[in-house]
Amino acid sequence: MRATSKLFLVLLALASAPCPSWSSPGAVGVDATPQLVSRIAFGSCAKQGTPQPIWSAISEFDPHIFIWLGDNIYGDNKRPLRVFGKERTIGPWKNLPLFFASPEQELRERYRIQKSNPGYSNLRSRAQIIGTWDDHDFGLNDAGKEFSGKNISQKLMLEFLDESPDSPRFKQSGVYASYTYGPVGKQIKVILLDTRYHRDPIGSDGSILGEEQWAWLEKELYGPKTDITIIGSSIQVISNLSATTSPLFYMESWGRFPKERKRLFNLINQSKRNGIFFISGDVHFSEITRFDCATGYPLYDVTSSGITQSVENAVPLLSPLVRFLARVTPCTMRIYNSGCRYSSCIYGKPNFGAIEIDWDATPRRLRLETRDLEGKPVMGVNLSFSDLRNSESLSKSTVSKNCIFEADLPWILRRRLSILIFSFLGVSIVLLVLILCVAVWYLRRCLRKCKGGREKDEEKDFAMLRVVSFGRFRR
Incomplete structure (x- = not known):
């Protein structure tokens, strides 16, 4: 009888013990009544110490989750642009790299500045914060696996995100992670990739994720099904503007690693997982792109960049020229619709991404968009859940609209921007x-x-x- 009473008391204590509301790599167990998630915000490219008024708009959107997509701080340093002298940083005769890494203490201080921003602090008090990194918070511009300070950077970034001390993310090689939110039947899975820790040099067409992360990603995609799966990548997955802006300038993207991108699309297709779309950052503007030929439904990539860093803010007097050049630059995957503020369907001012899910609609629907400093939409797309389901009846006429990569365009069209500028x-x-x-x-x-x-x-x-x-x- 005593044993039975003790067992009853133990079970009662376990039943009443609090469990985390969110499922994450560092969490043990899931709340008996997980919170329904219907609003998610995301963003990238926030330079600490710079005014960040956009947090007010993000807080007004009232997201349940905010996702950092990289360059959460700018932890590296930039030397002055010099063509002549002892410290030449540009030109084929340069003798010093333009960017150099910061020591640990300086990196820690920059995270402290960002974390203490009043607007961001307010958001932290009302939303779950998760994220991954890109190059500047990784520690060095355009860096990959060769960067020697990546382990220190990993520790500092996870502390910035308030990751649980016993989280596997502190022990693994890289900051990739997955989270599952919501009750059964209304679940969202967020997969955050690490495109830095294992990445081979640009131009090598080597690996972005590394074999360890690839194995983990395969397990995640083949795991329990969810209604929606969001894959967060710090660099763009679908768009590859470098193919149409070279040799003027280049940007990092999965498109510069064609074999890795093909492997990613094949894995998604083979997993037969429904409801997948991408979110990304890095490029200092926002756009929405779509690829129809990877799986049985279109794959979308919503790019939001940046919270402070943006192309039009960098050259405010040349904003009309920037918008014109954006319009004439070929992009085969970009979505053009009447919801875009500008005809280029690119927004080059500070912005954040917003995902709204209507679980009660019939059929269920979601809206993907990016918003400005005031929280007003600058572009967006409305989807029903059925639009993100594998379908054998997907017509070839629909598929053919967004199937040609920028790198596969005819030479004269691909180099249109360069021809125009040089002319x-x-x-x-x-x-x-x-x-x-x-x-x-x-x-x-x-x-x-x-x-x-x-x-x-x-x-x-x-x-x-x-x-x-x-x-x-x-x-």
């Missing part, structure tokens, strides 16, 4: 030369005229002098 520069140089030639010709003509006038005046003076001299001689 403009060429015409400008020719016009400048013509203007200089006309100016020189006009100046020489003026000089000749002035010289001719002076000679005539001298002749008149000389003639007058002769007349006067002759008159005196006659006398």
